[in-house]
Amino acid sequence: xxxxxxxxxxxxxxxxxxxxxxxxxxxxxxxxxxxxxxxxxxxxxxxxxxxxxxxxxxxxxxxxxxxxxxxxxxxxxxxxxxxxxxxxxxxxxxxxxxxxxxxxxxxxxxxxxxxxxxxxxxxxxxxxxxxxxxxxxxxxxxxxxxxxxxxxxxxxxxxxxxxxxxxxxxxxxxxxxxxxxxxxxxxxxxxxxxxxxxxx
Numbered sequence: 247x248x249x250x251x252x253x254x255x256x257x258x259x260x261x262x263x264x265x266x267x268x269x270x271x272x273x274x275x276x277x278x279x280x281x282x283x284x285x286x287x288x289x290x291x292x293x294x295x296x297x298x299x300x301x302x303x304x305x306x307x308x309x310x311x312x313x314x315x316x317x318x319x320x321x322x323x324x325x326x327x328x329x330x331x332x333x334x335x336x337x338x339x340x341x342x343x344x345x346x347x348x349x350x351x352x353x354x355x356x357x358x359x360x361x362x363x364x365x366x367x368x369x370x371x372x373x374x375x376x377x378x379x380x381x382x383x384x385x386x387x388x389x390x391x392x393x394x395x396x397x398x399x400x401x402x403x404x405x406x407x408x409x410x411x412x413x414x415x416x417x418x419x420x421x422x423x424x425x426x427x428x429x430x431x432x433x434x435x436x437x438x439x440x441x442x443x444x445x446x
Contacts, residue, residue, distance in 0.1 A: 247338065248273060252440035253280035253379070253416025256311065257288055261438045262296055269300050272442055276337065277302050280416040280436070281309025281346050281379035291320055298324035303337075305330050307346030309379040309417065314346060330377055332360040334367060340445060341372045345401075349380040349417040354400045361404055368408070375445075376405060376413040382428060387421035387435035405431050412443060 250269055255261040262283075269277060277300055284290045290312065297304050303326045308317045314331050321329040328335060330344025343364060345357050357378075368374070381388040381397040382405055388397030396418065405413055410431040416422075422437025434441060 247445045248275045249278060249443045250274045250440050251278045251414045251436040251443060252438060253436060254282040255438045256282055257285040257293060258438060265440050266300055268440060269302060274302055278305045278377055278414060280377055280414050281307050282311045282416060284311055286311050287316060290316065294320045294327060298327050305342055305344065305377065307331050307344045307377055307379060310347060310349045334364050339373060341368060341374045342377060343374060344377040346379050352399050354398055357400050372409060374408055374410045376410050378415045380417045381415040381421060381435060382413060382433060385426035385428065385433050386424045387426060387433060388418050390418060390420050402428060
């Protein structure tokens with residue numbers, strides 16, 4: 247499965263056009279967006295409509311620039327857009343789990359509570375892709391000099407305790423384009439340019 251992941255386009259139509267071209271040229275199977283695809287919800291309906299026209303399924307969470315209730319209502323208009331906040335979705339042998347919003351706290355009690363519920367549906371050998379807006383704590387993608395690491399510790403602990411093969415996030419602009427590892431999980435921050443990831 248070939249995935250194009252992106253985040254933090256902040257309403258930039260030219261960035262979305264580049265993503266559309268990559269989807270077409272690189273034979274992408276699935277697009278995932280880690281939030282902040284608008285600038286404080288300006289033109290949000292247009293942005294989601296544009297995402298629906300990419301020609302693939304799109305898994306989407308909100309960032310700190312969008313409200314989950316607003317995004318969810320709009321996403322329901324399109325059969326190929328899946329709002330993934332506190333949800334899981336099986337695609338082939340992979341399980342995608344999403345949690346949007348946030349980005350300013352080291353801990354996230356809502357995430358912990360929702361993942362406790364979702365974990366009951368996860369099977370032992372499931373290969374999981376985690377989609378969050380904020381990054382997990384303590385990697386290259388959450389480092390903000392000179393302040394150090396600003397990611398979320400609950401996200402990191404979830405990755406460490408589960409069979410996560412890929413974690414995609416955004417929010418921290420200093421981390422765009424970088425990747426790291428937490429155990430066997432690849433942790434990436436694709437940023438507004440997007441990144442192709444191939445799953446075996």
